[in-house]
Amino acid sequence: MTGGREWIPRSDARRIAQRLRERRRALGLTQAELATMAAVAQSTLVHWERGRWPDTVATATVKTLEAALQVPQGWLLSRDMEPLPDPGFNAGGAAAREGGGDLQTRIPQARCREIGPHARRLREELGLSVAEVARACAVSNPTLLQWEQGTFPKALTAARLRAWERALLLAPDQLLAPPAAHPGLRDGRWRVVVEAETLETAIRRVAECLATRGRNLVRPEQPLDAKAVRNADLLAHRYGIGTRRWPLIDIAVACGITLSHAHQTIAGMIVRAAQFEFDIVVLDASAAGLRSTTAVADRRMRDFLGPSLSMERAEAFTGEILSRRIASADTSMAMTCTSIPK
Structure with missing residues (x-):
């Protein structure tokens, strides 16, 4: 020090x-x-x-x-990590509502037996594998399988329950009172809220979601692997977003793939978009202010789009990925998805 x-x-x-x-x-x-x-x-x-x-x-x-983190001083940076007991959980959460005393930190065994089968059903509705949810819960595959069967070798802490809920994209306490269907799905499509200051940033986040088949939603703190980053870059490039302003053939060569492979990857992600329902907050919030042709509206348009996204590419994105149009005064700028260079 x-x-x-x-x-x-x-x-x-x-x-x-x-x-x-x-x-x-x-x-x-x-x-x-x-x-x-x-x-x-x-x-x-x-x-x-x-x-x-x-x-x-x-x-x-x-x-x-x-x-x-409720750890002793020096623990985080120490090379000799001592094992720590399971952390307690405040009585204000789910476990407290199940009763008092020890139930503030542990879920009753009877409730655990009920939770397991419901959690398995919700996982399958999302199309997630056992391995994906187990990794998000920081447990082994056999342990998660036991949980889904209602078998818990050790008492389930409320903190573990919350981790399980996050892995299944659930709100707190939703496993204690499982819904009839996964609340994150509508008509079989994942509902994804995309918060961003500009449409350009939102497109990048949508590209990352499609590149990972939505798996980045389960573990948002984890960096994307190299293939997912590449695929997200390819889709973003289609809409004119990215640091490389090269033709797609040059992007493909830089990624070590053929042009045909790049086209197939982009087309596959566009098709995959039908499995998601993207709610892009900035798109809905800004559309009403884009109908005027004044200089103020022009500035609002640039603030809405972002530094490098053009209106033509924005229209292509909303048409291809969202199956909708952007409300604007000059409807002649609207382009069909086939008008974007392949």
């Missing part, structure tokens, strides 16, 4: 990130919740959980983070 700062060796960054991530999940906290408790930006916490630590961090910040 020098000048009130802790040194983070590059070789330790990934181990620290895993420890931070697993402890947060064990506590049943979201990244936003932990970031608030630790007095850091959520984007900073996301970087830390991905192993992107700076060379040094203020000692006060580390202590605040460890207090939020």
Whole structure:
């Protein structure tokens, strides 16, 4: 430690990130919740959980983070990690409503036996595999299979229950009173709310969702693998978004695939969009202000689209992916999906 700062060796960054991530999940906290408790930006916490630590961090910040994680001082950065007991869970949550005393931290066995089969049904409705949900819950595949059969070798903590609910894209307590059908589905389609300041950013997030078949929704804190990043880049490039302004053939060569493969990948993701119902908040909020042709409306249009997205490409995206049109004064700018260069 020098000048009130802790040194983070590059070789330790990934181990620290895993420890931070697993402890947060064990506590049943979201990244936003932990970031608030630790007095850091959520984007900073996301970087830390991905192993992107700076060379040094203020000692006060580390202590605040460890207090939020309910761990002894020095635990987070220590190379000799001592095992920690299961964290407790505040009585204000699901377990408390099941009764008092020990039930504040444990789910009754009788309820666990009911939860398992319902959780399996909801997982299958989402089309998720056992392995995907098990990874999100930080348990093994055999353990999750036991849970789905209503068998729990160890009592299920309320924190574990919340992790299971997040893995199934459920709100808190929805496994204790399972809905008749998964609330995240409508007519067999995943309902995905996309929050972004511009349509350009929203398109990128939609591309990442389609590139992962929605699996990034289950574990949003995990970075995309190389193939998913490549596929998301290809779809974003179709709408003129990205750092490379090259023709698609050059993008394909840079990715190590053929032009035909690139076309097939993009077409497959456009077809896959029919499995999702994307609710793009900025699109609905801004459409009403785009009907005027005044200079003010032009500025609003640029703020709505983003720095590099054109109206033509925006219309192509909404037509291909959302099956809808953008409300605008100049309807002649609207283009069919076939008018975008292949």
